[in-house]
Amino acid sequence: MEHYSIKCYVVEPSQELKATIKKLIKNYNFMIDKGWENGYHLHLRGTIRRSDLSWMLKELKAGVNCSLTSFDEAEFSRNYQSTATILRHANPFNPILKNDVIVKEEDLIFNEKLEDDLFKESNKIFDHYFSEYYFEENALHPIIAEIMKFHHKMTEYEQLETYVVEHQAYNCHLSHYVAFINRLNAQDKELVENDFKRRFESDSKEGLLNFDLSSTALTENLLGFFYKLRPLIERKDLNFYMPFDRSHIDEKIEYASKRHQVTFAKENMHIYLYNEVLIANRWVTNALYKKLLLLGLTNMDRFYMNYVIARLNFSEKELSDYPVQSLNKASVS
Numbered sequence: 001m002e003h004y005s006i007k008c009y010v011v012e013p014s015q016e017l018k019a020t021i022k023k024l025i026k027n028y029n030f031m032i033d034k035g036w037e038n039g040y041h042l043h044l045r046g047t048i049r050r051s052d053l054s055w056m057l058k059e060l061k062a063g064v065n066c067s068l069t070s071f072d073e074a075e076f077s078r079n080y081q082s083t084a085t086i087l088r089h090a091n092p093f094n095p096i097l098k099n100d101v102i103v104k105e106e107d108l109i110f111n112e113k114l115e116d117d118l119f120k121e122s123n124k125i126f127d128h129y130f131s132e133y134y135f136e137e138n139a140l141h142p143i144i145a146e147i148m149k150f151h152h153k154m155t156e157y158e159q160l161e162t163y164v165v166e167h168q169a170y171n172c173h174l175s176h177y178v179a180f181i182n183r184l185n186a187q188d189k190e191l192v193e194n195d196f197k198r199r200f201e202s203d204s205k206e207g208l209l210n211f212d213l214s215s216t217a218l219t220e221n222l223l224g225f226f227y228k229l230r231p232l233i234e235r236k237d238l239n240f241y242m243p244f245d246r247s248h249i250d251e252k253i254e255y256a257s258k259r260h261q262v263t264f265a266k267e268n269m270h271i272y273l274y275n276e277v278l279i280a281n282r283w284v285t286n287a288l289y290k291k292l293l294l295l296g297l298t299n300m301d302r303f304y305m306n307y308v309i310a311r312l313n314f315s316e317k318e319l320s321d322y323p324v325q326s327l328n329k330a331s332v333s
Contacts, residue, residue, distance in 0.1 A: 001049055002046065002047065002048065002049070002050050002053075002105055003042075003045075003047050003105065003106045004045070004046060004047070004048060004053070004103055004104065004105060004106060005043070005044075005045050005103070005104045005106040006043070006044040006045075006057075006060065006101065006102070006103045006104075007041045007042070007043050007044075007061040007101070007102045007103075008041060008043075008060055008063070008064050008067075008100075008217075009039045009040065009041045009064070009069065009070045009098055009099060009100045009101070009102070010040060010041070010064055010067040010068065010069050010099070011069055011070070012066070012067060012068040013042060013063065013069050013135060013166075013170055014063050014064075014066035014067040014068075015066075016059075016062060016066050017042075017060065017063025017067050018063075018135050019063075019067065020056075020060055021042065021044065021057045021063075021124065021134075022131055022132075022134070024044060024046060024056070025126075025127050025128070025131045026131070027048060028041075028046055028047075028048055028278050029047070029124060029126055030044050030045065030046030030122050030127075031044070031045050031046065031120055031123040032044050032045075032131075032134075032294065033123070033290035033291070033293070033294065034290075034293035034294045035205060035293075036076075036083075036092070037084075037089055037092040038082055038091075038092060038093070038094075038095060038096060038097055038182065039076075039095075039096045039097040039098055040071065040076075040098070042203045043240050045106065045109070045120070047110045051203075052258075057101060057103060059196075060101050061101050062198050064101055065099070066225045067099075068190060069098045069099035070098065070099075073096050076093075076096065077093050078097075079280070080092065080093075081298060082148045082188075083299060085183075086183045086184070088182070088252075088255075089317075097299050103164060104230070108181075109243075110242075110243040110244075111243075111245075112243075114203075114237065114238070114241075115221070115242055115243035115256050116243075117255050118229070118243070118283060119243060119283075119287075120286035121225060121228075122225060122283050122284060122286075123287045123290060123291075125221045125222060125225060125287070126218075126287055126288060126291045127220070127291070128221075128296060129217065129218045129221070130291055130294070133306055134291075134294040135293065135294065136296055137296040138295040138296050140297055140301050140304070140305060141203070141208050141209075141211075143209065143288075143292070143295065143297070143305070144305050144308055144309065145211040145212065145213075145216055147210050147285070147305075147309075148212070148213060148216070148309065149211075149213050149216060149219040149289055150218070150219050150222045150223070150234075150284060151169045151170050151216055151281070151309070152169070152213040153215065153219060154168075154226070154280065154281065155167075155169045157226075158277055159170075159275060159276075159277065160235065163194050167313045167314060168255075168275065168277045168278055168281075169277055169281070170309055170310070170313040170314075171278065171281070172278070172282060172285050173285070173305070173306040173307075173309035173310045173313075174283040174306075174309075174310040174313070174314055174318060174319065175260070175311050176285070176303075176306045177306035177307050177319060178257050178259060178260070178302060178320070178321055179256070179257060179260060180303045180306065180318065181193070181319075181321065182256065182257035182260075182321050183319070185254075196303075196307045199304065200307065200308060200311055205310070208302060208311065209308065222284055224281070225283070225284070226276075226280045226284075229276065229279060229280050229283070229295035230276055231235055233276045233279055234274075236274060237272055238279065239268070239279070240269070240272050240274070240275065240278060240279050240282065241273070241275045246266075248328070249264050253265075257321040258322060258323050258324060259321055259322065259324050262324040265269075276322070289302055300312050307319065
């Protein structure tokens with residue numbers, strides 16, 4: 001059995017390609033995400049016998065050939081330039097690929113097999129739950145409700161030391177929203193903040209934010225994943241940095257928000273390094289983010305989701321950046 005990374009460069013998948021992808025998810029336990037770097041693509045990862053690779057690639061290529069693959073490259077670059085800047089992607093427009101299937105053997109995604117295993121498992125939990133809704137337009141609020149159910153369960157495991165942030169189970173969304181806003185220029189920041197505030201108030205009036213937090217099958221599967229993480233964290237086999245290391249933080253901290261710079265200072269990381277709630281949310285939310293484009297949602301929908309969950313659990317003041325002299329309950333992680 002070999003591990004493969006397969007990218008199908010299409011704008012909109014054909015019915016044939018969708019069927020092959022869903023078969024690979026259901027029958028062969030592949031995982032999938034959707035990206036735009038170097039051209040619109042669907043990215044499959046999984047394990048399959050080398051002897052089965054030929055028929056699989058034949059089906060994928062046939063599906064790609066029936067798909068919409070044409071787009072204006074100049075417009076594509078303009079549309080994604082701001083996203084590339086915000087996310088600090090390197091060379092996302094060189095080259096720009098279309099109507100192609102690129103396959104690579106992939107021994108490891110990260111540095112350690114444990115990291116790969118957790119990455120794949122967290123992604124596959126969402127794939128098996130959501131895959132029947134992939135490649136369709138979906139409303140954002142039911143997706144927010146699904147992840148809120150998991151966070152609600154995680155409140156039972158919050159560590160209550162006074163120096164640890166409040167609402168740990170929801171803190172990842174506050175952290176990601178503050179990080180996002182910090183990357184914007186002043187004009188864009190004002191536009192986004194005003195738009196999200198209006199949208200939140202409208203959604204609230206319409207009752208769209210009155211989420212039912214009773215568990216679903218997804219909640220239980222994510223809790224099972226959390227229970228797998230707990231002994232790894234207790235033994236210190238898993239920490240907050242993973243699946244990266246300290247150098248990954250050091251590369252970004254110069255450009256981080258004021259609050260993140262304090263939170264992720266080396267002298268403060270002992271507070272978060274083995275916090276099981278924060279670590280679990282890091283893995284789970286990052287896996288969810290990879291599924292949003294597949295569900296017909298946008299990167300801005302992702303950040304609005306962060307905003308909604310943060311607004312529901314923190315004061316509005318906490319959704320902005322500000323100087324922090326020392327760690328307190330207002331820190332972000």
